[in-house]
Amino acid sequence: MPQKRHTLVFDLDGTLVDSAPDIAAAVNQMLAELGAAPVELSRIKQMIGDGTPKLMERVLAAASLTITVADIMPRFMVFYDRYATRQVTLYPGVAETLRRLKAASCRLGVCTNKPTKATHAVLAAGGIDEVFEAVIGGDALPQRKPQPEPLWATIKQLGGTTETSVMIGDSAVDFACAQAAGIPALILPSGYGMAEVAATPGFTRFADLPDVLRQLDT
Numbered sequence: 168m169p170q171k172r173h174t175l176v177f178d179l180d181g182t183l184v185d186s187a188p189d190i191a192a193a194v195n196q197m198l199a200e201l202g203a204a205p206v207e208l209s210r211i212k213q214m215i216g217d218g219t220p221k222l223m224e225r226v227l228a229a230a231s232l233t234i235t236v237a238d239i240m241p242r243f244m245v246f247y248d249r250y251a252t253r254q255v256t257l258y259p260g261v262a263e264t265l266r267r268l269k270a271a272s273c274r275l276g277v278c279t280n281k282p283t284k285a286t287h288a289v290l291a292a293g294g295i296d297e298v299f300e301a302v303i304g305g306d307a308l309p310q311r312k313p314q315p316e317p318l319w320a321t322i323k324q325l326g327g328t329t330e331t332s333v334m335i336g337d338s339a340v341d342f343a344c345a346q347a348a349g350i351p352a353l354i355l356p357s358g359y360g361m362a363e364v365a366a367t368p369g370f371t372r373f374a375d376l377p378d379v380l381r382q383l384d385t
């Protein structure tokens with residue numbers, strides 16, 4: 168029997184994959200085209216987690232550019248898709264742990280604020296696309312995390328309920344989304360959004376997940 172909470176919904180950027188170098192490359196290629204100076208990777212990491220429009224708003228502010236997000240977005244997405252899988256890596260233990268959970272009859276989904284096209288490209292590049300039965304990207308619905316709708320949609324596609332589900336993420340956005348949706352969140356300490364949210368005690372590496380899930384039942 169799988170554990171009580173066996174519908175597992177994962178965040179992508181900063182949780183399953185280290186995608187910040189690719190996102191930074193896309194940002195900085197776009198800035199170069201606009202004649203602006205690059206933004207450091209460490210700063211860009213702090214801008215990831217609320218989706219690409221918010222990322223762009225923060226980048227434009229950091230670079231003191233007055234062009235609007237709406238005007239620059241189509242061009243940024245060209246760079247975003249071009250660079251999406253150049254350097255991306257899975258965090259240690261991710262592929263093995265996901266397969267282990269799947270073998271233990273868990274249903275796995277992704278609920279990310281990353282745009283859908285790049286999400287599928289990253290999952291395929293990491294060789295983990297077939298373990299997920301539901302993938303909801305940041306542009307899939309009118310709402311995005313921390314609003315609960317994309318999380319509820321992922322749970323529904325997985326055939327779960329709020330009683331069977333857990334969100335696994337790396338940021339205050341994931342935490343707030345899980346709270347709004349009415350399910351527990353497990354937050355890793357290694358991601359991008361750690362300035363405003365505490366990591367889940369005992370969850371220091373992705374490979375801890377099966378043990379942390381078992382403890383949720385007790």
Ligand SMILES: O=C(O)COP(=O)(O)O
Nearest residue numbers: 179180216217218279280
């Ligand atoms: O694209 C983003 O801003 C973040 O994506 P995430 O929801 O997978 O962390």
Ligand SMILES: [Mg+2]
Nearest residue numbers: 178180181337
């Ligand atoms: Mg994230």
